[in-house]
Amino acid sequence: MTKPAAKPARPWFGSGPTAKRPGYSLGALPASLLGRGIRAPEVVERFAQGLRLTRAVLEVPESHLMLYTPGSDTGAVEAALWGMLGERPVQVVAYENFGLTWLADVKTHLGLEPEALTAPWGELPDLSKVDWSRDVVFPWNGTTSGVRVPDGNWIADDREGMAICDATSAAFAMPLPWDKLDVVTFSFQKALGGEAGIGVMVLSQRAVARLDGFKPTRPIPKLLRINDGKGFDRALADGVAINTFSILTIEDWIDALEWAEGAGGLTELIRRTDANYAALEAWVEKTDWIAFLPERPEIRSTTSVCLKFTDARVAALDDKAQKAFVVRFKALLEGEEAVFDMEPHRNAPPGLRLWCGCTVETADVIAAAPWLEWAFETAVGELQAR
Template identity: 70%
Template sequence: MPTKPTVKPKRPWFSSGPTAKRPGWSLAGLPEGLLGRGIRAPEVVARFARGLELTREVLRPPEDHVLAYVPGSDTGAVEAAMWGMLGSRPVQLLAFENFGKTWAVDAKDHLKLEPEVLSAPWGRWPDTGAVDPKKDLVFPWNGTTSGVKAPNADFIAEDREGLVICDATSAAFAMHLPWDRLDVTTFSFQKALGGEAGIGVAVLSPRAVARLDEVEASRPVPKLLRLTEGGRFNRALATGTMINTFSVLTIEDWIDALEWAKGVGGLDELVRRTDANFAVLAEWVERSDWIDFLAEDPATRSTTSVCLKIVDPRVTALDDAGRQAFVWRMKGLLEEEGAAFDVESHRNAPAGLRIWCGCTVEAEDVAAATPWLDWAFGVAASTES
């Protein structure tokens, strides 16, 4: 039986969403003065506006881009862009993981479009040679469920005619994004900065705002996804006004996360911390013979939602259900010991592990978790021998 490690991560939170809270976070540290106030009260709107202001300061999009809150986390933000902007041009989608596939299904079955889907198997980035600058494009920058990210933005033309809608929920605040190639960039509070769930953000370029102003949606848009008022972009959304009632506690938690991000050094430091966490995990993967990256090309390996596949013959010989059961045995062992929580792959992805390495995680905790992963694998594998 493998020897059990003695040192555990101080913060064993490795879920890919909601992700770990910032170091030193405490619920008691959040302001309570506006709880119970009306969502349209000037003081409350001012706090939501402050959240957008801090988001801009940390994320650093161009000054001519506008930010707006959307209900439903990143999913709501992507859907708002798709429902409100697609239909006037042909549409392409990149589908190489669960959410990209979801956007493709929504475009075809719910928006009644005829999208061209550029797909790739789990672990691979699609062939983007067929991306057409005359068409609208929807894609995830970082595949949270596959551990595959865009290697660069070279496939997006600077002089494009179509809009680019980018689901960046597990890339924002952890990777530098090419704002000149993205027209709608979406993310949620609960990914890269460990915020609470339920609210998404859409960053809109002038081209995206112009689409909302000039092209009427070709379908009725539900109120929760409606970015327009009177046939134009609702400019009030860029000032902290909300589409519906949002949680005041959630926005206070978001402001807390952003203030921490500014305090530690801003976006460059967030990216550095993420890269350092990934480097620790990558070094362990390279020296371990039972585990490997799901992403085949090093240039497309996510540094946040790191997805891993078990390559030991005792596990690869199992059927899908057997491999899934093996992962859940490992998960149970790790969580019973309090060594690592929520490290299993997404339910729709190939059975394996997924370790969040974003900026709110500490490199020393990633290092402390790896011997426990070895131990859990050894214990689970001993029952397969």
């Protein structure tokens, strides 16, 4: 197959960190606070401004409190698990790598006995089996499996337990029903293409009440400690950091949020994401060697889109050989600087994964498709020539 004539203008399709916003320039970030102390009033105010913008763009209700955590979304989820679980039984909805990670942590490190609701890669567990007398931990969107929950209708309004939602590849790309979620976590480096290392936690008043009233007997590492000994540490909701955060990373985050607000807010971010997904979906449906990993359209992610090989020549290979095929596929594309970071998560089945979030341009998704076809035909040709 002849190499395509045109390349994506912005060939970044990795699922984290994701593509920077259109028009991004590192040199445009403010530098006046660099080198200042993390507790300086001006720095704390700048951090608080980041939280205010996050609330505005995500349309988080004023009743909910927000804070930063170390360790990106992983740190945010872990802080919630360590600080809140143990008062009542726990269920973990685990249908991809990170849900399985939270399941292992709750069981192994917290010493609890969670009930697991699991499903094979590309599928969603039976959500009718969720028991809302328990605290329920779940990803809204499975970054590593390309599966998402279809909506929030399965979450009980009269729940007794907490709904603890890992939303890191859903925030800013999918509508989140805030009245049904008690803890929501995400990171800078997913949907808005921020820099890595800092997570965000959103707490409902029910979650704040849990932190105020429940005192775990386990020791909690400082980096995960959002309780000041008396209850939830309210200073965190004012922009105070648990440890020393990068001011440059916060400025980068504020830049992304200001772009998002100027672009049209959450409605426009979701529209951009849906348009990117639709462009990729149209290509998948007319291409005979690739298909979505999730077979059911209603549970397919619109951000971390995961695909599987259906061509008999590749599907016949064992898992190790298929992974080697993906490595070659990736090398061909990146050697041409046409598509970067399209490989699946290391624990996921072999295939492709392309980020279609709002910082990606639809024209670049369309331009990437012929390059995927070229790389596939080239890699298959090399496979048959061996």
